[in-house]
Amino acid sequence: MNFHAIATIYKTEMARTWRTLFQSVVSPVISTSLYFVVFGSAIGSRIDEVGGVSYGAFIVPGLIMLTLMTQGISNASFAIYFPKFIGTIYELLSAPISYVEIVISYVGAAATKSAMLGLIILATASLFVDLEIAHPFMMLLFLVLTSVTFSLFGFIIGIWADNFEKLQLVPLLIVTPLTFLGGTFYAIDMLPPLWQKITLFNPVVYLVSGFRWSFYGVADVSVGLSLVMITVFLAACMALVAWIFRTGYRLKS
């Protein structure tokens, strides 16, 4: 293992976060907090409790998930797309560093960032709504697994993308809609029966459900299924990354 290289990339990537503090930390925290204020306080006061939880508290886990996913994807995809775009990727490819090490350092940094953001948003949310965390360990497990999985997914997008549009495409057109339709703002049993079935094809449903369970002990689908789903997605991303590096896809001619 080239630990110096892993540490070097990781630290450089984290330093980029601090250097762009406003864009990478402050702005997602503020925009997510707006949801608590608008949906939680203003609208939530007119909505009944959902599954015994106040509406303001109900939406917090889903919103944190949204942050973990979108931030993981955008951080990791940008981190690997940028050197490809400006050409500095040559250095990475010529360094005595294995593909596994490249993934660990870039995905590790992106996942750290999104997990950190998730925790900051959790802390911010607790200022606005009464939160309880029934299963703290499971909460952290979901948080970390989701951050890692979606950072890995973002890494793949960053390698696949050959222009800036493509970089934005997947998060904007797929991830955000799936999250909004994934039970962040409602419980599945509030939907008409047909939609209750259809929505089960949305993988985000399982993440939000499991994560919310770790807070309030209530879930739309079983927690075991949630864990299986995220593990499957993680494994799929890992397999894809392995294939990318084995073939040099979009990295080496």
Next chain:
Amino acid sequence: MSSPIISIQGLTKTFASGFTALKGIDLEIPRGEIFALLGPNGAGKTTLISILCGLVNPSDGRATADGHDIISDYRAAREKIGLVPQELTTDQFEKVRATVAFSRGLFGKPKDPERVDRVLRELSLWDKRDAMLMTLSGGMKRRVMIAKALAHEPSILFLDEPTAGVDVELRRSMWQVVRALRESGVTIILTTHYLEEAEQMADRIGVINAGELVVVEETHELMRRLGEKRLTLQLDRPLERLPAALADHDLTVSDDGWALIHTYNSRDRAAGISALFRDLDAAGVGLRDVDTQKSSLEEIFVDLVNTGGRA
């Protein structure tokens, strides 16, 4: 004798487009040499370097760097290698010292600020150590790229057109840097379009054309060959054969007898041109016109390709 630091056998590259950029390159470079790869645009210089550095996958053949296979033992091989690519590619938002330290870490070396600072000083970047890369001139950026390539103390340095777009003064200083590196034991492989540059710098020159290494020769030997000139003497009346008085000179009579042709090397001090003219005069050979032709690099290419590089 110690083994070559770079050894390349049958290296071939066919791109996905089907284009074959390298056609079975064989080359050995001894330790401590400055080797220049000379060739026209698209010859395959960058492709060759890119394969050795791990940026491009070879289609066939193998290569070792300091005894380590570049594929199966890539870690050990790449640790020895520093690369300064042809294009200026820098992270504009980074600072000079940070980006050089980054390169060192990436190549698996522990932090060593003194080493980094020394490299910056050697490349006259000390004043700019805290400057953002986007505030530097092109020549400075190129030096930063050299500093990055040297940060991990490689024993092999690839410089892909180090002096493209660089002014005369910077070119001189670049050459000095290269010589100083060689003094410290680094083997240097550089590419260039300029014969002059290859001549000034290199111990040996490899000429590459259309993916083939057409010649690899000691610089002075190649230059001697390039110094060959042909002097054509147009006569005022035709000769049937060479007069005996001129037999000492390397002369041939043209087919129609209207010209004498003399090949000589302009690099030889004793080329004997004045003696030739004196003897022509003495032999009563009258001249209508004279004309000299220098063998160009292109001619040498053609010549080498035709004779299979064994001219």
